[in-house]
Amino acid sequence: MNRKPIxxxxxxxxxxxxxxxxxxSVERSVKSGHSNFVIIAEDASDxxxxxxxxxxxxxxxxxxxxxxxxxxxxxxxxxxxxxxxxEDRGFAEGIxxxxxxxxxxxx
Numbered sequence: 001m002n003r004k005p006i007x008x009x010x011x012x013x014x015x016x017x018x019x020x021x022x023x024x025s026v027e028r029s030v031k032s033g034h035s036n037f038v039i040i041a042e043d044a045s046d047x048x049x050x051x052x053x054x055x056x057x058x059x060x061x062x063x064x065x066x067x068x069x070x071x072x073x074x075x076x077x078x079x080x081x082x083x084x085x086x087e088d089r090g091f092a093e094g095i096x097x098x099x100x101x102x103x104x105x106x107x
Contacts, residue, residue, distance in 0.1 A: 003067065004023070006098050009091070010039075011098065014076035018088035022075075023048065024065040024068040028086040030059050036092035037062050041069040044082040052083060062092075065101060 020029045029035040030052075031081040035105050040052050042065050049065070058065040064074075086092040 003071075004051065006095060007071065009095050009098060010072070011074045013086055013091040013095070016088070016091070017090050018086060019076055020085045021060060021076060021083065023083055026052070026083040026085040027055065029087060030039070030055055030061050033059075034057075034087045035061050035085040036087060036089050037064075037096060038062075038094075039067070039070050039072065039084040039086070040065050041067055041082045043068045048082055062096065062101065064096075064101065065100060066099065079091070 010019065020026055026035070026038060030038065033073060038056050038061055040049055040063065044065075059095060069080040069082050070085055073079045076084065086095060
């Protein structure tokens with residue numbers, strides 16, 4: 001799979017202000033109902049993965065493990081980021097489609 005278009009799409013979403021990053025911000029986004037899709041770095045700690053896996057299941061937010069902390073941070077113009085929350089439904093569906101995930105989300 002060519003990952004570059006996905007990172008470009010994430011970059012565009014970040015420039016539009018539709019992404020939050022970092023463990024505490026993403027957790028707040030999921031729990032407040034603002035998150036439409038969560039991306040966790042493949043090299044994130046097991047504790048981080050387990051916490052977000054449980055949280056996203058509970059709040060019915062799609063989650064995927066994708067990229068490294070360095071790649072995720074770089075594509076949104078920041079340093080290392082283990083977690084991203086996409087807060088716009090259109091961007092979330094577009095990214096999910098590029099990842100090959102069923103891109104339509106329930107209302």
